[in-house]
Amino acid sequence: MADIDKQARRIKPLEALSNDDENNVNDKTYLLDRHDHEAEENYLDGIFTAKDGTLSIDDIVNSSVVGxxxxxxxxxxxxxxxxxxxxxxxxxxxxxxxxxxxxxxxxxxxxxxxxxxxxxxxxxxxxxxxxxxxxxxxxxxxxxxxxxxxxxxxxxxxxxxxxxxxxxxxxxxxxxxxxxxxxxxxxxxxxxxxxxxxxxxxxxxxxxxxxxxxxxxxxxxxxxxxxxxxxxxxxxxxxxxxxxxxxxxxxxxxxxPNSLRFTLKRGNTIQVVQIFNQIDRINAFCYCKKKSWHRLKTNAFLSYCVAKNMDKIQISTTATTLxxxxxxxxxxxxxxxxxxxxxxxxxxxxxxxxxxxxxxxxxxxxxxxxxxxxxxxxxxxxxxxxxxxxxxxxxxxxxxxxxxxxxxxxxxxxxxxxxxxxxxxxxxxxxxxxxxxxxxxxxxxxxxxxxxxxxxxxxxxxxxxxxxxxxxxxxxxxxxxxxxxxxxxxxxxxxxxxxxxxxxxxxxxxxxxxxxxxxxxxxxxxxxxxxxxxxxxxxxxxxxxxxxxx
Missing domain, CATH: 1.20.1250.20 (MFS general substrate transporter like domains)
Structure with missing residues (x-):
């Protein structure tokens, strides 16, 4: 997780992301404040340490914040x-x-x-x-x-x-x-x-x-x-x-937005980031206390991690046929x-x-x-x-x-x-x-x-x-x-x-x-x-x- 955090500062964002999404997923101050940085890393660390080198859609969805x-x-x-x-x-x-x-x-x-x-x-x-x-x-x-x-x-x-x-x-x-x-x-x-x-x-x-x-x-x-x-x-x-x-x-x-799992299965990076950002924007209305703010930012940081590791997710880029x-x-x-x-x-x-x-x-x-x-x-x-x-x-x-x-x-x-x-x-x-x-x-x-x-x-x-x-x-x-x-x-x-x-x-x-x-x-x-x-x-x-x- 520490390596991913370092990459957020120095690696050029994915070309597939829009300008707004690039700023959102790479701006450290947008994703995490200094006080909550360690808590976020611990919360998400288990998602991207799969032994077989792949990411589970279940783990990604199960780590998203409900609001x-x-x-x-x-x-x-x-x-x-x-x-x-x-x-x-x-x-x-x-x-x-x-x-x-x-x-x-x-x-x-x-x-x-x-x-x-x-x-x-x-x-x-x-x-x-x-x-x-x-x-x-x-x-x-x-x-x-x-x-x-x-x-x-x-x-x-x-x-x-x-x-x-x-x-x-x-x-x-x-x-x-x-x-x-x-x-x-x-x-x-x-x-x-x-x-x-x-x-x-x-x-x-x-x-x-x-x-x-x-x-x-x-x-x-x-x-x-x-x-x-x-x-x-x-x-x-x-x-x-x-x-x-x-x-x-x-x-x-x-x-x-469209279904999160359905979009993850299709491997559409742009839509995945947009869905997580839309979830955060709506969830923001119910977080009014400072201590809850780090949980609100989890989805934004999670969307960055998913976008950077999309190649590790087991996906199907084509629609399912009969x-x-x-x-x-x-x-x-x-x-x-x-x-x-x-x-x-x-x-x-x-x-x-x-x-x-x-x-x-x-x-x-x-x-x-x-x-x-x-x-x-x-x-x-x-x-x-x-x-x-x-x-x-x-x-x-x-x-x-x-x-x-x-x-x-x-x-x-x-x-x-x-x-x-x-x-x-x-x-x-x-x-x-x-x-x-x-x-x-x-x-x-x-x-x-x-x-x-x-x-x-x-x-x-x-x-x-x-x-x-x-x-x-x-x-x-x-x-x-x-x-x-x-x-x-x-x-x-x-x-x-x-x-x-x-x-x-x-x-x-x-x-x-x-x-x-x-x-x-x-x-x-x-x-x-x-x-x-x-x-x-x-x-x-x-x-x-x-x-x-x-």
Whole structure:
């Protein structure tokens, strides 16, 4: 480290650096004051003394200073990531509020199916694109397209047009759900990943609450303003209002740099120095004490050391091709990890995205005095439940009923907040694998208790607890998935996992009515058993709490 410090005084800066960057990385008074010089050297000395003569990207990122910049990244990524849950909840309200489009029981699944199929295709395609062009560009393009499509959807001429636009919305969401977590995790030292990434993931709760509160304030008030061949109604205004967090997210992302790990992997010296300097400029706002100033300067000195030793870092100066990605994922242990974690995604989406859509039917069934095994089972309960709440010709419900439904949704998601806080605080102590498996056991137990206790009151309470718990499984699952794979294939893996997960959701949606008509017990226990087996299979994967990720 002493030799590097001497070189900072006498060696001509790298020609690749700009004039400002040359001054920054060579000016001793800019990087270190005399009082803190020795502390900085000791702090960074271990990075550049590798026995094999190479530099580890993990060591470089783990030595960077965390501050206000990383909080800003967490909020910005969280707002962009909330796009997914905002759109999903907006379409959920759309089904029962778009009275002017004449949505019937027979065609009510068109929008949901189009959205899911679009997400499956988009996740796979845009996951590969993200590993090629970078996470930030993919997020900006995807969220921008989602905003445009949501506004266009607000002026849908008929239900078929809305369903086709839902497919495009789902396709663009594929870029959001495959890129936000890789982008976030690639800025963070490993000791902060367990805190920041779940905080970003928990913005799905914010998105759900925002969308439902906006719906509660707008949707029950029916109004019709003619605009050409359509009537501008409350659900159309709701779609437009739902784009506000998305817009804030992409505007804030414009001020953030590309992924640090992704840029280091590409070996772009200029961008690496610029990223470290941008991190320092934003972090400077939260350092007001003299004793903290040497930690602020660490990134500036670190950027100089990385630039001078870029030839020692294991990098790939070209973009990852599809063939290289496939070659990497077919090697051991990445193939094993991909198969096992995909099974976990399948099981979770099977019970969460699939079963959650049928909870209202189950609650309605119990509220009418039926039960699974204490008295006779009515095989046509689904038809009775639907026809008792909705008209035979339309899925539209009245204002008072709509307000009641949205109120229950808001309460249910508010209860998920304390669970999310507990997950975030404990995830570094318990580990990703333990928390994921613990959630699986609790969710399966709740479903089995619904079957065992078998009455209306217990079912309502247990379903509320189930929703609060199941909403937070994303926190350990997505963080764990991010840390299990290399930077060059991370977004592609997210795309594959989302495809497998959505297949599980579509399968549960399709088979649940059949199972429920055949046996109420089977409809409850089979999804719970599948989820439990799939999640416990993930025990064979390593926990990544203390692991390097490159």
């Amino acid at each position: 206000l910049f990383h909080i800003f990244v967490t909020i910005s990524c969280g707002l962009c990531y909330s796009t997914a849950t905002i759109i999903l909840n907006a379409y959920s309200s759309f089904i029962v509020a778009a009275c002017d489009l004449h949505i019937t029981i027979s065609n009510s699944s068109w929008v949901g199916s189009s959205l899911s199929i679009g997400m499956m295709i988009g996740s796979l395609v845009l996951g590969i694109v993200s590993d090629y062009i970078g996470r930030r560009k993919t997020i900006l393009i995807s969220v921008s397209c989602n905003i445009i499509i949501m506004i266009v959807s607000a002026f849908s001429y008929n239900y078929l047009m809305a369903a086709l636009l839902a497919f495009l919305n789902g396709f663009c969401l594929g870029g959001v759900i495959t890129s936000c977590h890789p982008y976030m995790v690639e800025f963070l030292p490993k000791q902060y990943r367990g805190l920041s990434v779940p905080c970003m993931t928990s913005f799905v709760i914010f998105g759900t609450i925002y969308c439902n509160v906006a719906g509660f304030l707008i949707l029950p008030f029916r109004f019709y303003y003619p605009i050409g061949e359509i009537y501008f109604t409350s659900w159309r205004l709701h779609f437009i209002i739902c784009t506000v967090p998305m817009l804030i997210g992409i505007l804030s992302l414009l001020f953030l 063939r290289q990605t496939i070659a990497t994922l077919t090697q051991w242990p990445w193939l094993k990890r991909l198969i096992v974690i995909s099974v976990g995604w399948f099981g979770y989406c099977f019970i969460f995205k699939g079963l959650v859509q049928w909870w209202p039917v189950i609650i309605s069934y119990y509220s009418k005095g039926h039960s699974c095994w204490h008295n006779s089972f009515n095989s046509s309960v689904i038809e009775h439940s639907l026809s008792s709440n909705y008209s035979v010709t339309t899925f539209c419900i009245g204002s008072s009923r709509l307000r009641f439904v949205l109120t229950n949704l808001i309460i249910g998601n508010l209860l998920a907040i304390p669970v999310a806080i507990a997950c975030i605080l404990l995830i570094n102590r318990t580990g990703r694998k333990f928390q994921f498996c613990a959630f699986a056991i609790i969710m399966s137990l709740l479903v089995f208790l619904i079957w065992i206790i078998d009455n209306a009151l217990s079912t309502t309470i247990l379903v509320i607890i189930f929703i609060a718990v199941s909403n937070n499984v994303w926190l350990p699952l997505k963080l764990w998935t991010s840390e299990l794979f290399l930077t060059k294939v991370r977004a592609t893996v997210f795309g594959i996992c989302n495809v497998i997960g959505n297949l599980g959701a579509l399968l549960c949606i399709a088979i649940f009515p059949v199972l429920f008509q055949a046996s109420c017990i089977a409809a409850l226990t089979i999804p719970a058993a599948i989820w439990l087996v799939c999640s416990l299979l993930c025990i064979i994967l390593p926990d990544t709490t203390e692991s390097n990720i490159d």
